[in-house]
Amino acid sequence: MEGLPRDGAARGRQGHPRPRRGARPRTRCRGGRRAELNGRKYGRGRRIVLWRHGQTEWNLEGRFQGTTDIPLTETGIAQAKRSARLLAALRPHRIIASDLKRAAATAAELAAVTGLPVDHHHGLRETYAGVWQGLTNAEIQEKYSEEYDAWKRGEPVRRGGGELETEVADRSAPVVLAAADELPEDGTLVVVAHGGSIRVTLGRLIGLDPHQWESLGGLSNCCWSVLGEGASGWRLLEHNAGTLPAPVIGDDT
Numbered sequence: 001m002e003g004l005p006r007d008g009a010a011r012g013r014q015g016h017p018r019p020r021r022g023a024r025p026r027t028r029c030r031g032g033r034r035a036e037l038n039g040r041k042y043g044r045g046r047r048i049v050l051w052r053h054g055q056t057e058w059n060l061e062g063r064f065q066g067t068t069d070i071p072l073t074e075t076g077i078a079q080a081k082r083s084a085r086l087l088a089a090l091r092p093h094r095i096i097a098s099d100l101k102r103a104a105a106t107a108a109e110l111a112a113v114t115g116l117p118v119d120h121h122h123g124l125r126e127t128y129a130g131v132w133q134g135l136t137n138a139e140i141q142e143k144y145s146e147e148y149d150a151w152k153r154g155e156p157v158r159r160g161g162g163e164l165e166t167e168v169a170d171r172s173a174p175v176v177l178a179a180a181d182e183l184p185e186d187g188t189l190v191v192v193a194h195g196g197s198i199r200v201t202l203g204r205l206i207g208l209d210p211h212q213w214e215s216l217g218g219l220s221n222c223c224w225s226v227l228g229e230g231a232s233g234w235r236l237l238e239h240n241a242g243t244l245p246a247p248v249i250g251d252d253t
Contacts, residue, residue, distance in 0.1 A: 044228075046229045048180055048189050050202060050225045050226075051106070051191065052192075053098075053192065054106050057070065062136045063135060064132045064134065064137075065126060070100075071102060072102050072105050077105065079221055082222070083106075083223075084110040089244060093188055094179060095117070095119070096176075098124035098126070099125065100126065103192045123171040125194070128162040128163045130161035156210070172197050172201045179191070195219050198219060206236055216236075
Protein backbone atom coordinates (compact mmCIF):
# COMPACT_ATOMS: atom_id res chain seq x y z
CA MET A 1 0.00 0.00 0.00
CA GLU A 2 1.09 3.58 -0.54
CA GLY A 3 -0.49 4.94 2.55
CA LEU A 4 -3.28 3.33 4.48
CA PRO A 5 -6.48 4.94 3.14
CA ARG A 6 -9.12 5.47 5.81
CA ASP A 7 -11.75 4.13 3.45
CA GLY A 8 -11.62 1.65 0.61
CA ALA A 9 -10.56 2.68 -2.86
CA ALA A 10 -13.20 4.40 -4.93
CA ARG A 11 -14.71 2.27 -7.65
CA GLY A 12 -13.63 3.07 -11.17
CA ARG A 13 -15.96 3.51 -14.10
CA GLN A 14 -16.70 0.17 -15.68
CA GLY A 15 -18.45 -1.04 -18.77
CA HIS A 16 -17.92 2.02 -20.93
CA PRO A 17 -17.44 1.40 -24.65
CA ARG A 18 -13.84 1.75 -25.76
CA PRO A 19 -13.41 4.63 -28.23
CA ARG A 20 -11.92 3.98 -31.64
CA ARG A 21 -8.12 4.08 -31.78
CA GLY A 22 -6.83 7.62 -31.51
CA ALA A 23 -10.20 9.10 -30.63
CA ARG A 24 -10.39 11.77 -27.95
CA PRO A 25 -13.28 11.99 -25.50
CA ARG A 26 -15.55 14.84 -26.56
CA THR A 27 -16.85 17.69 -24.50
CA ARG A 28 -19.54 20.25 -25.22
CA CYS A 29 -19.34 24.02 -24.90
CA ARG A 30 -22.50 26.07 -24.61
CA GLY A 31 -23.21 28.03 -27.76
CA GLY A 32 -20.00 26.76 -29.32
CA ARG A 33 -18.01 29.33 -27.34
CA ARG A 34 -14.56 28.71 -25.95
CA ALA A 35 -14.02 29.35 -22.26
CA GLU A 36 -11.48 31.98 -21.24
CA LEU A 37 -9.14 31.53 -18.28
CA ASN A 38 -6.36 33.90 -17.22
CA GLY A 39 -6.56 35.71 -20.53
CA ARG A 40 -6.24 32.51 -22.60
CA LYS A 41 -9.01 30.85 -24.57
CA TYR A 42 -9.74 27.15 -24.35
CA GLY A 43 -12.03 24.68 -26.06
CA ARG A 44 -11.85 21.36 -24.29
CA GLY A 45 -9.16 22.85 -22.08
CA ARG A 46 -6.03 21.31 -20.72
CA ARG A 47 -6.17 17.98 -18.90
CA ILE A 48 -4.08 16.41 -16.17
CA VAL A 49 -4.03 12.61 -15.87
CA LEU A 50 -2.74 11.46 -12.47
CA TRP A 51 -1.69 7.83 -12.83
CA ARG A 52 -0.73 5.56 -9.96
CA HIS A 53 2.14 3.12 -10.44
CA GLY A 54 1.74 -0.64 -10.89
CA GLN A 55 1.80 -3.34 -8.26
CA THR A 56 4.77 -3.92 -5.91
CA GLU A 57 5.54 -6.70 -3.43
CA TRP A 58 4.73 -4.36 -0.56
CA ASN A 59 1.34 -3.65 -2.12
CA LEU A 60 0.68 -7.39 -2.04
CA GLU A 61 1.85 -7.64 1.57
CA GLY A 62 -0.14 -4.59 2.67
CA ARG A 63 2.94 -2.67 3.81
CA PHE A 64 3.17 1.12 4.04
CA GLN A 65 5.66 2.02 1.30
CA GLY A 66 6.03 5.77 1.66
CA THR A 67 9.37 6.85 0.22
CA THR A 68 10.91 3.36 0.42
CA ASP A 69 12.08 2.57 -3.11
CA ILE A 70 10.28 -0.66 -3.98
CA PRO A 71 10.28 -1.93 -7.62
CA LEU A 72 7.34 -3.25 -9.60
CA THR A 73 6.41 -6.92 -9.65
CA GLU A 74 6.00 -8.73 -12.96
CA THR A 75 2.27 -8.14 -12.56
CA GLY A 76 2.96 -4.45 -11.98
CA ILE A 77 4.96 -4.24 -15.19
CA ALA A 78 2.13 -5.93 -17.10
CA GLN A 79 -0.36 -3.49 -15.56
CA ALA A 80 1.79 -0.57 -16.67
CA LYS A 81 2.06 -1.88 -20.23
CA ARG A 82 -1.70 -2.33 -20.51
CA SER A 83 -2.54 1.07 -19.05
CA ALA A 84 0.11 2.77 -21.18
CA ARG A 85 -1.58 1.53 -24.35
CA LEU A 86 -4.86 3.03 -23.18
CA LEU A 87 -3.41 6.35 -22.05
CA ALA A 88 -1.49 6.74 -25.29
CA ALA A 89 -4.87 7.13 -27.01
CA LEU A 90 -5.27 10.42 -25.11
CA ARG A 91 -2.26 11.74 -27.06
CA PRO A 92 -0.42 13.21 -24.09
CA HIS A 93 1.92 16.13 -24.67
CA ARG A 94 4.13 15.60 -21.63
CA ILE A 95 4.94 12.99 -18.97
CA ILE A 96 6.28 13.76 -15.50
CA ALA A 97 6.89 11.20 -12.77
CA SER A 98 8.12 10.58 -9.27
CA ASP A 99 11.74 9.48 -9.24
CA LEU A 100 10.98 6.39 -7.13
CA LYS A 101 11.47 3.10 -9.04
CA ARG A 102 7.84 2.00 -9.05
CA ALA A 103 6.63 5.26 -10.61
CA ALA A 104 9.60 5.69 -12.94
CA ALA A 105 9.17 2.17 -14.34
CA THR A 106 5.45 2.75 -14.87
CA ALA A 107 6.12 6.03 -16.67
CA ALA A 108 8.72 4.33 -18.87
CA GLU A 109 6.02 2.10 -20.38
CA LEU A 110 4.03 5.14 -21.54
CA ALA A 111 7.22 6.75 -22.83
CA ALA A 112 7.93 3.62 -24.88
CA VAL A 113 4.50 3.80 -26.53
CA THR A 114 4.36 7.55 -27.13
CA GLY A 115 8.01 8.39 -27.74
CA LEU A 116 7.81 11.17 -25.14
CA PRO A 117 10.58 11.76 -22.60
CA VAL A 118 9.85 11.50 -18.88
CA ASP A 119 10.77 14.31 -16.49
CA HIS A 120 11.38 12.93 -12.99
CA HIS A 121 10.63 15.04 -9.92
CA HIS A 122 11.50 14.42 -6.28
CA GLY A 123 8.47 16.53 -5.35
CA LEU A 124 6.09 13.86 -6.68
CA ARG A 125 7.29 11.20 -4.23
CA GLU A 126 4.93 9.46 -1.85
CA THR A 127 4.39 10.72 1.71
CA TYR A 128 7.38 10.14 3.96
CA ALA A 129 6.01 8.19 6.93
CA GLY A 130 9.06 7.58 9.11
CA VAL A 131 8.80 4.48 11.30
CA TRP A 132 5.49 3.45 9.70
CA GLN A 133 7.28 2.60 6.46
CA GLY A 134 7.60 -1.14 5.94
CA LEU A 135 4.92 -1.98 8.50
CA THR A 136 1.55 -3.57 7.80
CA ASN A 137 -1.72 -1.99 8.82
CA ALA A 138 -2.03 -4.42 11.74
CA GLU A 139 1.51 -3.69 12.94
CA ILE A 140 0.90 0.05 12.85
CA GLN A 141 -2.31 -0.30 14.86
CA GLU A 142 -0.50 -2.43 17.43
CA LYS A 143 2.61 -0.26 17.82
CA TYR A 144 1.22 3.23 17.25
CA SER A 145 -2.44 2.94 18.18
CA GLU A 146 -2.98 6.52 19.43
CA GLU A 147 -1.36 8.05 16.37
CA TYR A 148 -3.23 5.67 14.09
CA ASP A 149 -6.60 6.38 15.74
CA ALA A 150 -6.06 10.14 15.47
CA TRP A 151 -5.29 9.78 11.79
CA LYS A 152 -8.40 7.64 11.26
CA ARG A 153 -10.46 10.41 12.86
CA GLY A 154 -9.18 12.79 10.20
CA GLU A 155 -6.82 14.73 12.43
CA PRO A 156 -3.57 16.15 10.99
CA VAL A 157 -0.99 13.52 11.88
CA ARG A 158 2.71 13.12 11.12
CA ARG A 159 2.41 9.43 10.45
CA GLY A 160 5.49 7.71 11.83
CA GLY A 161 7.01 11.12 12.52
CA GLY A 162 6.97 11.96 8.81
CA GLU A 163 5.15 14.48 6.63
CA LEU A 164 1.73 16.00 7.05
CA GLU A 165 -0.58 15.51 4.08
CA THR A 166 -0.63 19.29 3.58
CA GLU A 167 3.16 19.27 3.31
CA VAL A 168 2.98 16.62 0.60
CA ALA A 169 0.49 18.78 -1.31
CA ASP A 170 2.76 21.80 -0.82
CA ARG A 171 5.57 20.06 -2.70
CA SER A 172 3.61 18.03 -5.26
CA ALA A 173 0.89 20.40 -6.47
CA PRO A 174 3.33 23.14 -7.64
CA VAL A 175 5.25 20.58 -9.72
CA VAL A 176 2.03 19.50 -11.44
CA LEU A 177 0.77 23.04 -12.00
CA ALA A 178 4.09 24.23 -13.40
CA ALA A 179 4.10 21.39 -15.94
CA ALA A 180 0.43 21.96 -16.84
CA ASP A 181 1.09 25.66 -17.38
CA GLU A 182 3.52 24.75 -20.18
CA LEU A 183 0.93 22.71 -22.09
CA PRO A 184 -0.56 23.96 -25.35
CA GLU A 185 -4.26 24.70 -25.56
CA ASP A 186 -6.18 21.45 -25.09
CA GLY A 187 -2.92 19.70 -24.09
CA THR A 188 -2.71 16.67 -21.82
CA LEU A 189 -0.20 16.10 -19.02
CA VAL A 190 0.34 12.64 -17.52
CA VAL A 191 1.64 12.60 -13.94
CA VAL A 192 2.90 9.22 -12.71
CA ALA A 193 3.02 9.09 -8.93
CA HIS A 194 1.63 7.38 -5.83
CA GLY A 195 -1.75 6.82 -4.22
CA GLY A 196 -1.26 9.19 -1.31
CA SER A 197 0.52 11.97 -3.16
CA ILE A 198 -2.03 11.85 -5.97
CA ARG A 199 -4.96 12.10 -3.56
CA VAL A 200 -3.63 15.18 -1.78
CA THR A 201 -2.66 16.80 -5.09
CA LEU A 202 -6.17 16.22 -6.43
CA GLY A 203 -7.66 17.71 -3.28
CA ARG A 204 -5.45 20.77 -3.49
CA LEU A 205 -6.09 21.40 -7.20
CA ILE A 206 -9.87 21.11 -7.01
CA GLY A 207 -10.03 23.34 -3.95
CA LEU A 208 -11.10 20.91 -1.23
CA ASP A 209 -10.19 21.64 2.37
CA PRO A 210 -7.54 19.23 3.72
CA HIS A 211 -10.03 17.44 5.99
CA GLN A 212 -12.05 16.59 2.86
CA TRP A 213 -9.22 15.03 0.87
CA GLU A 214 -9.90 11.51 2.12
CA SER A 215 -13.39 11.72 0.61
CA LEU A 216 -11.73 11.20 -2.77
CA GLY A 217 -10.90 7.62 -1.84
CA GLY A 218 -7.87 5.73 -3.11
CA LEU A 219 -6.50 4.62 -6.45
CA SER A 220 -5.96 1.01 -7.45
CA ASN A 221 -2.61 0.05 -8.94
CA CYS A 222 -2.19 1.53 -12.43
CA CYS A 223 -5.52 3.35 -12.32
CA TRP A 224 -5.79 7.09 -12.83
CA SER A 225 -7.79 10.24 -12.22
CA VAL A 226 -8.39 13.03 -14.72
CA LEU A 227 -8.67 16.75 -14.08
CA GLY A 228 -10.11 19.07 -16.70
CA GLU A 229 -9.60 22.80 -16.92
CA GLY A 230 -12.66 25.02 -16.78
CA ALA A 231 -13.38 28.72 -16.46
CA SER A 232 -13.30 28.47 -12.66
CA GLY A 233 -10.26 26.19 -12.35
CA TRP A 234 -9.64 22.45 -12.29
CA ARG A 235 -12.46 19.94 -11.88
CA LEU A 236 -12.48 16.19 -11.41
CA LEU A 237 -13.61 14.32 -14.54
CA GLU A 238 -12.59 10.73 -13.73
CA HIS A 239 -11.43 8.99 -10.55
CA ASN A 240 -9.87 5.54 -10.13
CA ALA A 241 -10.46 4.82 -13.80
CA GLY A 242 -8.96 1.90 -15.67
CA THR A 243 -10.70 2.42 -19.01
CA LEU A 244 -11.06 5.40 -21.31
CA PRO A 245 -14.14 7.55 -20.63
CA ALA A 246 -17.22 7.78 -22.80
CA PRO A 247 -18.45 11.26 -23.78
CA VAL A 248 -20.54 12.88 -21.04
CA ILE A 249 -23.88 14.31 -22.13
CA GLY A 250 -25.42 16.70 -19.63
CA ASP A 251 -28.96 16.28 -18.34
CA ASP A 252 -29.88 19.70 -19.74
CA THR A 253 -28.99 18.90 -23.36
